[in-house]
Amino acid sequence: MEDYREPVGLEGKFQYHIECRAGDIAPVVIVPGDQGRVEKIVSRLSNTRKIAENRGLITYTGEFMGKPVSVTSTGMGGPSASIAYEELINVGARVLIRIGSVAGLQEYVNEGDIVVPYGCVRDDGASNYYVPENFPAVPSPDVYSSLTASARTLGRKIVTGINWTHSCFYKRDPEYFQSWSRRRVVSLEMEASALFVISYLRGVKAGFIGVCYANRYRQSAGSKVDLSVKNPRRDQIEDSVKDAIEITLTAIEKMYSEDLV
Structure with missing residues (x-):
């Protein structure tokens, strides 16, 4: 049986x-899934240098307010992202924060809303290979509280609750989405629960902040699912992505100042 307290070699x-x-x-490493989001984050850093680019996994290291920060894209889905998380931890990451996209699962979660979950339904396609089904997927309290406090400081409203990390973007069955909505799950995406489980097992901290691109609750309310997503680069979404990046960087500065890194 694996002992995650032991080094991996x-x-x-x-x-x-x-x-x-x-x-x-x-x-501290920010871990977006989308390679295109890397440049948006890096543009807010100073003294940046590109470290590597391989298989869509792009890494930069720089500074924010004088504190070191790296950015690595992970690709889509738990299996791909888990490789990046593991390898980043192997080379010294102590805090991993995912900036990603979500879809709303409650009527009140609108496009452009920012979601900071305090737990995840584990359906990511990777974490079941690490732990049993009854093992939780939760962020580090330090990261979660820093993100939520940062949002308050910046005057940005956020949605909190339980997120569903799933594995099938184009599932056509309305019940696939509605069943978790009835259980008050607020959002869905594809990587966060793997991040939470792996980080906990490896003894590092993790958190997630996501921007809502669509509302799957409304899109699955009928007999068929509308699987469309509007232009992801529309102003409403771009503005919220900028806010999510600012919240995250402010939270990172806070964690450094409070010796939480």
């Missing part, structure tokens, strides 16, 4: 997928 070494080694990354 790859610590500090050159990592096969992300192509990073010890010293390449900061203690």
Whole structure:
């Protein structure tokens, strides 16, 4: 049986997928799934340098308000993202924060809303290989509280609750979505629960902040599911992505100042 308190033997070494080694990354790494979001985050950093780009896994390291921060894209879905999480931890990551996209599962979660979940339904396609089904997927309290406090400081309203990390974007059965909505799950996406489980097992901190791109509750209310998503680069979404990045960076600064990294 695996003992996650023990080293894996790859610590500090050159990592096969992300192509990073010890010293390449900061203690805090922002881990968006979307490669296109990397540049948006990096534009808010100073003294940046590109570390690696391999298989869509892009890594930069820079500074925010004088504090070191790295950014690594993970790709879509728990299996791909879990590889990036593991390898980042191997080379020194102590805090992983995902900035991603979600769909709303409650009537009140609107496009452009920002979601910071305090737990996840584990349906990510990866975490079941690590732990039994009754093992929880929760963010680090330090990261969750820093993100929510940062949002309040910046005057940005957020949605909190339980998120569903699922594995089938184009599922056509309305009940697939409605069943979790009836259980008051607020949103869905594809990576967060794997992040929470792996980070906990490896002894590092993790959190997630997501921007709502569509409302799957409304889109699955009839006999067929509307699986469309409007232009993801429309102003409403772009503005919220900028807010999510600002909330995250402000939270990271807060964690450094409070010795939580």
